[in-house]
Amino acid sequence: MSKTVEKKSKLSISENGLEKPGPKKRLEVLKTYKIYIGGQFPRTESGRYYIATNNKGEQLANVCLSSRKDFRDAVVAARNAFKGWSAKAAFNRGQILYRIAEMLEGRKTQFIEELAKQDSSKSQAQKEVILSIDRLVYYAGWCDKYQQVFGTVNPVASSHFNFSVPEPTGVVAAIASQESSLVGLVSAIAPIIAGGNTCVILASETKPLCAVGFAEVINSSDVPGGVVNILTGKPSELFSQFASHMDVNAVVYCGTDELIQKEMQQKAAGNVKRVLIYNDVNWLSEKGQSPYSILDLQEIKTTWHPIENIGGGSGGY
């Protein structure tokens, strides 16, 4: 009896049913944490990495330490994707955002586990994941409504039809909240892309694990490659490049570091970038979501056309 058990322990049965020699415990397949550019998962071109740890100092993973070149590549991908994404029907964008929520829902467990590794309690982790899913649904719903809320038909005094609508600003470079691994990232990305912009976002340096998982969710959600590009690395290394890149239209900074805020605002002036700073926002609160977050990365376009005045009376709106 005991001999049989011993014999069995030397063999493990893999998923396809083939017997393989090996220890009793199956060797776990570890995940390589890569970055997400143009719908692909490359490693950083720099070959550099850093070690993500938890509060106890335990090593969680080797994470890509993205370089300025990675950022430039990501901007190229975002710019290429902008034309298609901004031209998509608003309804369609809404469906795609909803699809992201669906995919995240299906992989809840993975994110809860990753948050738990990064020092969240089980209940905190659960709350954060659920909130992130609901936030995506919230913004999915806004995709074809903010235009109606923020657009206007303007009653000009001359005989013209005149209306103003919000349009996406373009390529947005964002530095996500350092405090959270998932909800801060989702809360920054969703209003950017709901409004038809494309983005390059730098994940939390200290809690980077969910960012890579979220890139996989995006990758399987009908989001065209390049619409969302996710980098991991150090804000201190990259913020200046985010603010000074000449093909970026707006920068978003979710954080409280006043020196970074100031320098980003200064560098942004190089090509008159829009600068949006979320100073000390609690992303887990109600304040973490608003249609004004969409509006902040929109341009208002006003269109005029004459109205013919033949046949009596003058037309107008």
Next chain:
Amino acid sequence: MPTKTKRNSISKSNGVPRLKFNTGWEYAPAPESKSHIKLKDRYDLFINGKFVKPSSGKYFETINPATEERIAEIADANAADVDKAVKAARNAYERVWKKMPAAERAKYIFRISRMIQERAREFAVIESIDGGKTIRESRDVDIPLAANHFFYYAGWADKLEYAFPGRIPSSLGVAGQIIPWNFPLLMAAWKIAPALATGNTVVLKPAETTPLTALKLAEIIQESGLPEGVVNIITGFGQTGADIVNHPDIDKIAFTGSTEVGKIIQKAVAGSNKKITLELGGKAANIIFDDAPLDQAVEGIINGIYFNQGHVCCAGSRLFVQESVYNIVLRKLKDRIETLIVGDPLDKNTDIGAINSKTQLETINKYISIGKKEGAEIYQSSCPIPGKGFFCRPTLFTNVAQSNRIAQEEIFGPVLAIQTFRTDEEVIEKANNTPYGLSAGVWTDKGSKIFNLTTKMRAGVVWANTYNKFDPTSPFGGYKESGFGREGGLHGLSGYLKV
């Protein structure tokens, strides 16, 4: 004025018949009278409801660019004066303006609008004398629009919560505002009216070459009984503007002017918590398709580039003509340019007045020689121009390459760069290939094509089958390096509010 013989000497060019505007009649002079305007010889700074002498004791002259004659001398404000004005504005904000019921605030702004209307003729003449723009334009465009702008925003004062669903907006405090010389009173109205309606107080600096109508507005503000310090108007040069931008007790900077200066301002306010809106330069594409109503389009091209001597940030300075109608459009355009009258801004028949300043004329002439050097082909009207004053003939360039400086840089004068295109895709690409994004024009008779183009232009204002139209209810402002924030309409409120 062009002579009859010259015009009839060629009847055809490029196989396209010339338009015959000339009836053989000359226009008799029709100058607007200056008799009803009142101007002082010297203007001080308007701070805390009073005209006060500048602490520097310095004054500079403002001249009539059409005659180069001195009109008056104007106070040059230094940092101490700016500080005094900001203190007055802060005081007025905290003690009076912030606490006043919004409906009462509105009534002051309505009253200012009415008083501008009452004195519209005086304002129009002064605007033309000080800035060089034609009386027809200052009378029919600048002054009425300025009055209307105050009237429009007055009504918003007690209705702000309706403009921001789900939010309760609040005022910012003291707004520092710096305006350009191309639409002096109108820009003052664009700045002051929304700032007051949203409950802020103001320190405004007009441009050094065109301070008079803003100072006349200060007189109206004084007469209107607006509480002291709510609006302060201080004059000076770039340094005075910089002193405003850098003043620590200002909550909001609104600037209209060049992209170059806009960038300096954006950089200067970094890290200061000042809210900022910038309305900067432009290099608008005006696009003519072969199915456009060509005669109307030619009028639109003329209005697009020669309106206000081309001193317009949204001027249609890049013309794109579809190849199949290029010859006919060019012929019509050249003929039409010949009919434009360049001269005395106060003459009601004048189409193109004086260039605002000697410096600006030099800039325009510099670009004209750059255009020639770069290989573009120049065409100018043969019209006579006055011997004195700053004038420039309406100018166009053909054979322009996309990379030419005259096709890339803002000239801010009556100079048009013409390019051609074949397909919609090509022209969309070319039109958007600029760091600017303020405005664009599209001319076609096909509705679906209009909307294809208007949605694809990366610009804040798109005129379809029209050009250079403005209205207080219509938001104005740019994409990309043409600035951010909107002026006019509901959207013009948010730059002055915490939402």
